[in-house]
Amino acid sequence: ADQMSVVLDWFVNPDHGPIIVAQENGYFAEQGLEVEVIAPADPSDPPKLAAAGKADLAISYQPQLHLQVAEGLPLKRVGTLVATPLNCLLTLEDGPVQSIADLAGRKIGFSIAGVEEALLGAMLQPAGIGLDDVELVNVNWSLSPALMSGQVDAVIGAFRNFELNQMEIEGIAGRCLYPEEHGVPAYDELIYVANPDTMDADQIARFLAATEKATQYIVNHPDESWKIFAATSAELDDALNAMAWQDTLPRFALRPSALDEGRYARFETFLHDRGLVPTVRPVSDLAVTVAQ
Amino acid sequence: MKYLLPAALILCLWQSVVWVTDVPAFILPPPAKVAVTLWGNRALLAEHAIVTLSEVMIGLLLGAILGMVTALGLAMAPRLDRWLKPVLVLSQSIPVFVLAPILTLWFGYGLWSKIMMALLIIYFPVTSAFHDALVATPPAWLRQAEVMGGTRWRVLWFLRVPAALPGLMSGLRLAAVYAPIGAIIGEWVGASRGLGYLMLLSNGRAKTGLMFAAVLVVAVMTILLHAVVNRLACKIENKSRGQAEPSL
Amino acid sequence: MKYLLPAALILCLWQSVVWVTDVPAFILPPPAKVAVTLWGNRALLAEHAIVTLSEVMIGLLLGAILGMVTALGLAMAPRLDRWLKPVLVLSQSIPVFVLAPILTLWFGYGLWSKIMMALLIIYFPVTSAFHDALVATPPAWLRQAEVMGGTRWRVLWFLRVPAALPGLMSGLRLAAVYAPIGAIIGEWVGASRGLGYLMLLSNGRAKTGLMFAAVLVVAVMTILLHAVVNRLACKIENKSRGQAEPSL
Amino acid sequence: MTARAPVPGLSFEGSVFADARTGARRLLGPLSLTVTAGRWTCLLGPSGVGKSTLLQAFTGLPDGLRMDGSAVLDTGAQPLGQVALMAQDAGLLPWLSALQNVWIGSRLRGERPDHARAKALLEQVGLGAQGAQNCTRLSGGQQQRLALARTLYEDRPVVLLDEPFSALDVATRLRVQDVARDLLSGRTVLHVTHDPAEAARIADDILILDHSGLTPVSVPQHSKQADDPKVQALTSDLTRLLLEAA
Amino acid sequence: MTARAPVPGLSFEGSVFADARTGARRLLGPLSLTVTAGRWTCLLGPSGVGKSTLLQAFTGLPDGLRMDGSAVLDTGAQPLGQVALMAQDAGLLPWLSALQNVWIGSRLRGERPDHARAKALLEQVGLGAQGAQNCTRLSGGQQQRLALARTLYEDRPVVLLDEPFSALDVATRLRVQDVARDLLSGRTVLHVTHDPAEAARIADDILILDHSGLTPVSVPQHSKQADDPKVQALTSDLTRLLLEAA
């Protein structure tokens, strides 16, 4: 079998369902692949390692990809894992912020990922609020605790499939304000990236085929697939992941290798308008499709 | 034993902080809740603790050895000192997330990149304290050794090193305290096992109870390690000063 | 001056690592590239450096003072020692992300939560090294002081403290090295300014050049701080040992 | 410097052992010693017989030694607070100047240092010019004299001196002996020395300690001059006794 | 212990200053001293006159002192490697036993320690029973004898002794003097002492150093016995000279 290494974006969690299920159900083996799954602690490392040729494939975020390519990293999206945004602007259900307009003059926490300010700026704009009208605080590691304890009135960068459930478990109701409903072009939250110069397209195509099969299995058998996932490791088998699994399920890319060029073009333009990338690159610089 | 009382003190302190400041449980859970989580996840914690403990041990061992060797080298070559000290100092000022990709690039995703990180943290206090002590040998002893015709290396080994042992011990005490947190930080370089991984995971998933249970395990590990090293250090210090062991 | 050569060495080392290992620029950029970025962003870097520097200074000052006070307290009350040492050791085994929410809850997002974090890191080596030295006063001196009818506090102040200054200096040297990284870690607790924030931001935006420029500024800050403290420490050590200053 | 009346004597009774736990290895005794109040008593004896240990018994033994018995003032009170000790090792504080080492006792007790008296004492032991110098930069004999000045500065009714003049040349020794004799007159002094001539010249009472115990030596009334024939006769007597004791 | 021929003498010429930079404050000299090869030379003089400094000039001055001139063997060669030094302070290594302190020189040079000879030396200085004891647990006189044994162990043709017997009682002192005299016969010895009787008994040559310079004292042929009348006469001569020198 061909050896292949995949660096996840963070520790294993339900976002990685298709990869884990493909591994557990032997779909990689069917494709003649022996996949090593590596879970890092810092989401900014995987694309660097893939670009450096230290991994065959890495999981990253579409917004990050635009920035990385602009900075000259030899990287291209080769597949999609989660095909909708997961990011959301999280507030308290019964808090003072009921709509975007209520954010004026309030504290918003964020955890640096690179594009949060741009997303926030775009979301605030329709309500006539500028970034200067809110106080941005980097809360780094404690997004939901900062919100729940009332130190900030909203946080951006929370994942809708996790943080909402976390708050529910703590007995505090949260509200998600979805970026794609407030002026931000829709994008793929989790994507597969590889170094276009060194990648083995055939291997990647087989990898994506296996995850596609796994995604279908998950959609068809949500409960069995959860059991398979939860059985892989003791620390994954908990209430939060069970809830998150259900919430993530409809967001997995059903066609992982399919590329929506328009999405990438729109987001590149969006980032350029927001001043985060210096030039608008063609989609071919950002993403490719690999076919078997 | 004699650790029970301080432990009780810490728990009381913790509980009263929770009561007095009314801090929410998802930020600082009360001891009782952590204890329940700890007990409920004892198998999980034990499994990850073993991984961390082995990193701690390897890191401490390598860090101590490397620190001692560096301090000896610097003591033997005061010119090198001038060149190497800034490099050492600099190495301590680089944050882990800057080093992480470099370490994984060079050492892979296995145990070694974590141990290298832990080592970098443990290494410095040992080097620094031992070196400070090595260059402080009483000049009269050095003069006497010179008159006796001692060779540089043997003077180092039979005179300067024994005289500097209290300093080394001071450094090792610090190293014992930093070794567990060093291994935890090492696990931030990328790991799927170990208490550091478990903490980051629980933190990312707001499982504060489990996170604090892991912190508690690390804390106990640190205190025990410090106690063991402290005991050894006291013996060696007394020997170096020619003092009797305390009669207890 | 005399820092130019070691600095040149570090740059050469860095450049040769880049050449030999062929590490990509987005993981470890070559010095020239970082220098260009550094110069191009000098205003930005200076602005953030001032924030970090003030945290470093306040943290170092408070950490040193608090560390000294704690060490003195522990030396005066050996019983307290038994109770407090484990708490101190424990405080060092808690990772920053566990403390971050607690610190921000209590100290807000201003300067203080960062200073508290830096302080916690600086504090321990000072306490530990000074305390080790304070309990190692030569017994003959203590006996003489007892015969002279010295009071506990004055014996501490006029005998044990001066005798322990070399130990304290050893701790301060470590503290000087840890202060900048302490402030950087403090900024991870939650900040919107400072070099630590800038590093995180550049890391998130894949601007490796800017990140390394910030690291370089921190490194220079660390080396300078260490050199200043070292100079002071050498003087005080020589005074404590009654030795002449080296004649240079 | 005036002595406060009444001056106590010293009394030791018992043994000292080397192993604090088991009490094995006896270093000293069993013996009983009394030092008469207000008199200068010299203690002589072979090296290693326990003279320093006996002195330390009154102020506190080093770690690892254990005393069975009592070492007290003849009033029965504890000696601490009443005695000054000049140990065999000068034990100067290296970060202080000579003058600061003299008044360190005041500092430790929280009194205002008596500059004038400290300076006068330094002058008297022949270190008037070295007051501001760092004490580590003094010669061996200068350090010993400094330690003596420090002990005299303490102004205690009972003074223990452990070989206080051993590093001094003949002339300095005579001068400093006279200074000490003068300043300590009327106090209780227990003075360990290896020099029979010194003991003969300076002592009111002389004791020889050897492995079989304490032997008092009778001291005739004499002029305290080195060339007094009585002193010279006593010196030869002592020398003979010491040669026999070894 | 056999001396290797030929044994060199010593020669000092110049001054020593206290301030390494400016050369201010002269501590010693200008003077010129020669120590004849193969003879035992005693150096006496007031405390603080620079005797220890003169000895150290041959092996290396402490930090902060500066020599203008030369301190060499009479062959013109550097003394290091040819001399052994017993400094005024015993300078024992506290983590070692008495025996280990004796052979530390071997250890430092990378030779195999000569256990038998070290033990014999300890025996000769009267520490046969203390060999295994930690050196910090010895009495002052025992430590001094240990330092002497360490110096004798070095087996060097030139030996510098700085008040080597000052902490010993009369009997031990005579015994240990004889041991040293015996073991060092035929070597060049420069011996600083404050005891005129000691110098009179032991020395082949005697020098008195005072603030005006070096004065040789003529030494008659005598029996090296303390009760030899010639020794006693020389002792009183020396005492008088020293009292005058101060």
Ligand SMILES: Nc1ncnc2c1ncn2[C@@H]1O[C@H](COP(=O)(O)OP(=O)(O)OP(=O)(O)O)[C@@H](O)[C@H]1O
């Ligand atoms: N390290 C030093 N720095 C400055 N001055 C010093 C130093 N060591 C000694 N001295 C001074 O040099 C002079 C000579 O000292 P040295 O030790 O040689 O005297 P000495 O003749 O051996 O006296 P003693 O008989 O008391 O031992 C003394 O006045 C002393 O104060």
Ligand SMILES: Nc1ncnc2c1ncn2[C@@H]1O[C@H](COP(=O)(O)OP(=O)(O)OP(=O)(O)O)[C@@H](O)[C@H]1O
């Ligand atoms: N800390 C110690 N532990 C064990 N034994 C000791 C200790 N100090 C001294 N001794 C031993 O006790 C005995 C008496 O020592 P002490 O110092 O009282 O002798 P001393 O009569 O003062 O001799 P000296 O004239 O040589 O100073 C010696 O045999 C010595 O080896």
Ligand SMILES: [Mg+2]
């Ligand atoms: Mg004694």
Ligand SMILES: [Mg+2]
């Ligand atoms: Mg001298």
